[in-house]
Amino acid sequence: MNKKILKVGNLIANPGEKIQGNITLKVSDDNIIDIPVTLINGIKExxxxAITAAVHGGEYTGVFGLIKLSREISPQDLSGQLILVHITNVSAFEAKMQYVGPIDGKNLNRCFPGDKNGTHTEQLAYFISEEVYGQSDFFLDLHSGDIHEDLMPFTLYHRDASEEVRMESRKIGELMNLGxxxxxxxxxxxxxxxAMKYNIPGVLAELGCRGECNVDQAILYKDRILNVLYYYGLLDGxxxxxxPEEVDYVHCMYCLDADIDGLWYPSYGAGDEVSEGELVGYITDYFGNILRxxxxxxxGRILYNTTSLAIRNGDPLISFISNINTCTCCSNHGLLEWHNRDNI
Structure with missing residues (x-):
């Protein structure tokens, strides 16, 4: 029988309990964050x-999927513990903002492991790192394609972690089976x-895009998470x-960023096949004159692209992936230093 108490911030779940509520994080006297969390502490060890959603404010499918998951799982059926952070970046979510938050203008997914004495977003990253991921055996971070993004579903793991963490993370990605x-x-x-800091396996998953909250995709997210929990024995199933031959392994990811302000017109959508040198989009001025x-x-294939007409210098435009047995970009195009520089 499980005798371990599960505690995250001010929420506590004893063995056999499911607790839902807000974790209160006081950044300053006039800046208090309430983070909606479900703790499920199983009756068995x-x-x-840890599973997080809405690290970015405009990504909704993961939020809906996590709500469905939290309502379906009973602590009496669980062997282990679940920390479900329904909306990680609450201020950005409520403001319906892409990438960054409204308080300090920072991207939470660029601030980990955070700073306990830093800005709003940095303190939030520190709390999630220490209290959520720091006590977990593995994690799932649910993304959904931001308000301005078109993408094909996929999972991302860190290939530079230790061999054990890398291979376990890849296994989790296989079990998610999203693409x-x-x-x-x-x-x-x-x-x-x-995750490398804590030496724990996990994946960043992407399902859904354009800021949509699709019921079928939310159910798919839930079902793919359940598949992971079945495999690791947290639930019977x-x-x-x-x-291995059924898994679409990818080792090369390359992103193009805008180098000028203007209006962005992509030529292809997520999942489309493209050839080296092919025109994939252009930027015009506000009168329709092509600038770039x-x-x-x-x-390779287009993993995701930006769908917003407005674009600023430095914004990500489009990302490509190539399979390991066909990729020649690093050797042929001098992209070694850019290899796998992702903007997720």
């Missing part, structure tokens, strides 16, 4: 799993990179395990 399983070498302050054209650096 097992792994502790390409991508090894990222990015070290930009994301949750995925933060038979996990669907793919054979952008071409694919690789033979």
């Amino acid at each position: 097992g792994k502790t799993v 390409p399983v991508i090894g990222s070498g990015s070290d930009c302050g994301s949750i995925n990179g933060m 038979e996990a669907e395990v793919l054979n 054209e952008y071409h694919s650096p690789v033979n």
Whole structure:
């Protein structure tokens, strides 16, 4: 029997309890964050799993999927513990903002592992790092394609973690079975990179896009999470395990960023195949005059692109992926230093 108390912030769940409520984080006298969380403490011992949604304010499918999951699981059926953070970045979510938050203008997924004495977003990142991921055996971070993004579903794991963490993370990505399983070498302050600090496996998942809250996709998110929980024995059930030849492994991810302000016109959508040198979009001024054209650096697929007409210098435009057996971009195009520089 489980004898472990589950505590996150001011919420406490004893063995056999499901507790829902707001975790209150006081950043300053006039800046208090209330984070909606469900704690489920199983009656039997097992792994502790953290699942977060809405790290970015305009990503909704994960929120809906996590709500469905939290209502379905009983502590009497659970072997282990679940920490479910329904809306991680509450201020950005309520403001319906893409990428950054309204209080300090920072991207939460660039601030991990955070700073306990930092700005609003940095303190939030520190709290999630220490209180949520810091006591977990593995994690799932649910993203959904922001308000201005078109993307194909995928999972991302950190390929530069230890061998054990890397392979376990990849296994979790396989079990999610959402699409390409991508090894990222990015070290930009994301949750995925933060996991290296704690040496715990996990994935950043993407399902849904354009700021939509699709019921069918939310149910799919829930079901794919359940598949992971079945595999690791937190719940009774038979996990669907793919054979290696069935998994779409990807090791190269390359992003194009805007280098000028203007209006962005992409030529293709997420999942489309493109050839090296092919025109994938262009930026015009406000009178329709073409200022820049952008071409694919690789033979591959479009993982995601920006759908908003307005674009600023430095904004991500489009991301490409290439499979390990066909990718030549790093050797042929001098992109080694850009290899896997993702903007998720």
